[in-house]
Amino acid sequence: MERLQKVIAHAGVASRRKAEELILDGRVTVNGKVVRELGIKVGPSDKVEVNGVPLDKEEPVYHLLYKPRGVISSVSDDKGRKVVTDFFPHITQRIYPIGRLDYDTSGLLLVTNDGEFANLLMHPKHEVDKLYVAKVKGIPSKEKLRLLEKGIQLEDGKTAPAKVKMLSVDKKKQTAIIEITIHEGRNRQVRRMFDAIGHEVLKLKREKYGFLTLSGLSTGDSRELSPHEVKQLRAIVTTKGHRLN
Template sequence: MERLQKVIAHAGIASRRKAEQLIIEGHVKVNGKTVKELGVKVSSSDRVEVSGIPLEQEEPVYFLLYKPRGVISSVQDDKGRKVVTDYLQHIEQRIYPIGRLDYDTSGLLLLTNDGEFANQLMHPKSEVEKVYIAKVKGIPSREKMRSLERGIKLDDGMTAPARAKLISMDKKKQTAIIELTIHEGRNRQVRRMFEAIGHPVMKLKRERYGFLNLHGLKAGEARELTTHEVKQLRVLAQKK
């Protein structure tokens, strides 16, 4: 079930804000009844009409993007900065990112127009692993690495148990490369975890999302997910 204005926007009829206006003004019908409330949710089996014209659902599409640094994980930016959909302008469907990567974070990002699929992957109970490679200031002690794995107390609560691995260190420059595997998706979580142990992130990249990786892609390149990959992700998201 998705909000009516979101369904209208995804069908390419209008922006979400314009879709809300169409609903309020009485131009939208669901199963033959005029709807003027913005809180209404519909499913794929509901018949939606806008100004008397039946809504055609877009064919669902799924993409994997190697997001470069300095790009916003959004479909538009009021400051005119580059957004992730700029790299998929040839796609006719109105796609959007599943979750987000920070402006300064690069790596694997999924995009789709399938709201149900996106919600499954972003649900708090979904335990799809995300693997990050972080370059941090200083060289964390074994105890600090263990604290990452046990869970870090952040301002929005304890993080779930994670896996942390020291990949390399530069004693002269006092920096370290660490692989961190988490399954949560809190805002700036990885950066905040490292800040909490006194080793702020200098550079961050998401290397893997579940079984998916960036092999064969350069920053700014994307590929469509296979049907099998989409099915596998659904299975992963449903595991508790």
């Protein structure tokens, strides 16, 4: 079940805000009855009409994008910067990213028009692992890395325990490459975690999302998820207590 205005927006009839106006104006019916409440939810079997025209439900699509640095994880940008949907000119559905990667972070990002699927994956209780590789300024000690593993206090609360692995160090340049796996999705979380132990992130890339990887893709490339992969993702988030390793 999804909110009516969201269903209308996903069908490409209008933006979410415009859809809300259509509902309030009494121009939307559900199963033959005029609806003026924004909070109402509808399911696949409900018949929705806008201005007397039946809503054509979009076929769900699921894509994996290797997001480059310097791209906004959004469907539009008021400053005219490149957004992730610019990489899908062939897609007619109203797609959007599942979660986000920062403007200056590259890596694996999922894109869909399936709101229920997106909400499942983004819900923190489902704990989908996300693996990042960070290049940081300075060489963190084992003690500092253990702080990240135990969970570290940020301004918006303590983080959940992370998995951390030192991949390499450059003593001459005083930098380190570190792999870190988290399952939360706070704003700029990985960067803030390293800032908290005194090591600025110089470069950041998300290499895995659950079992999905960037294998075979170059920056800016994308591919459609297979039905089996979509099914696997659903299974992960709907199996209580399941955690990826």
